[in-house]
Amino acid sequence: MTAFFDMGGYAAYVWPxxxxxxxxxxxxxxxxxxxxKRSRKEALRRLTMGGSES
Amino acid sequence: xxxxxxxxxxxxxxxxxxxxxxxxxxxxxxxALIVAGLIxxxxxxxxxxxxxxxxxxxxxxxxxxxxxxxxxTTMAVAAGIGLIWRMKVAHAVAASCAPIGxxxxxxxxxxxxxxGAPMWGTYWQWDPRLTSELILLFxxxxxxxxxxxxxxxxxxxxxxxxxxxVGIVNVPxxxxxxxxxxxxxxxxxxxxxxxxxxxxxMLVPLLMMLLGFTLLFGALLMVRVRGEVLSRERTAxxxxxxxxx
Numbered sequence: 001m002t003a004f005f006d007m008g009g010y011a012a013y014v015w016p017x018x019x020x021x022x023x024x025x026x027x028x029x030x031x032x033x034x035x036x037k038r039s040r041k042e043a044l045r046r047l048t049m050g051g052s053e054s
Numbered sequence: 055x056x057x058x059x060x061x062x063x064x065x066x067x068x069x070x071x072x073x074x075x076x077x078x079x080x081x082x083x084x085x086a087l088i089v090a091g092l093i094x095x096x097x098x099x100x101x102x103x104x105x106x107x108x109x110x111x112x113x114x115x116x117x118x119x120x121x122x123x124x125x126x127t128t129m130a131v132a133a134g135i136g137l138i139w140r141m142k143v144a145h146a147v148a149a150s151c152a153p154i155g156x157x158x159x160x161x162x163x164x165x166x167x168x169x170g171a172p173m174w175g176t177y178w179q180w181d182p183r184l185t186s187e188l189i190l191l192f193x194x195x196x197x198x199x200x201x202x203x204x205x206x207x208x209x210x211x212x213x214x215x216x217x218x219x220v221g222i223v224n225v226p227x228x229x230x231x232x233x234x235x236x237x238x239x240x241x242x243x244x245x246x247x248x249x250x251x252x253x254x255x256m257l258v259p260l261l262m263m264l265l266g267f268t269l270l271f272g273a274l275l276m277v278r279v280r281g282e283v284l285s286r287e288r289t290a291x292x293x294x295x296x297x298x299x
Contacts, residue, residue: 004096004097007107007108007110008101008106008107008108009106009107010106010107010108010110010172013108013111013168013169013171013172014107014108014110014111014168016168017111017114017115017164017165017168017169018092018096018111018114020114020161020164020165021114021115021117021118021161021165022114024118024157024158024160024161025088025270027157028153028154028157028158028270028274029274031153032154032274032277032278032281033277035277035278035281036277036278036280036281036284037281038281039280039281039282039284039285040281040284040297042284042285043284043285043287043293043296043297044297046288046293047290047293047294047297
């Protein structure tokens, strides 16, 4: 197990690379969902405020 | 026939609905493939005979780099379609691509740098491949900056689309940079003519990661496109329909 975490001496490079990439993956999922939620809220506001134009 | 399909595809309510239905079908296989690819790449694949375990950065670096190019190509094609046919949905696709592409370009650059440090003895080098990938990041950031400079979505769509389309010249430059110029970066070992230069135990996890990231892009795009389509829409009836839980 220690050998696994040691990555043959490359731990200082391998783990940050994996951590960064997985962070980017997770952030993308969070950001995308938030963007949709924001648009839905915004659209709802337009509906209730502006009535029904066009 | 083809035109009916094209028009349906251009209809925002239709896109909103289909994108919503497609999302789980892309997201779950993506998650499964990425988890399997990580286990394969970190645990099951043997160490490299030259780079030992250091080469395992490949399993996050190559998919990120692939993502950076695939997303840009999608963005430029969508922007081009939006410009030519004045299609709102196409512009919504292009706008959705940029933040995804920018973040994975950054991941490709940083993981590459972390790989270069022990193998090349340097974190950065003004090398053709590295420089052209950095330009890709600036293209994404420029595209997003340009968009945010306009209050009017339609104008932002049109102006930023021109930048996206022009910037596509950088994509083949990145891909062929390692062949055209003398580069520190290695030549392609998977996306090349003929056999890949890797044993299956190393190759299969990589292919899983590449496919997993591709499906992840699909899922992220579906979620973002729904938001972008909604924000471009002023027709009350279908918004009411779309927002119904």
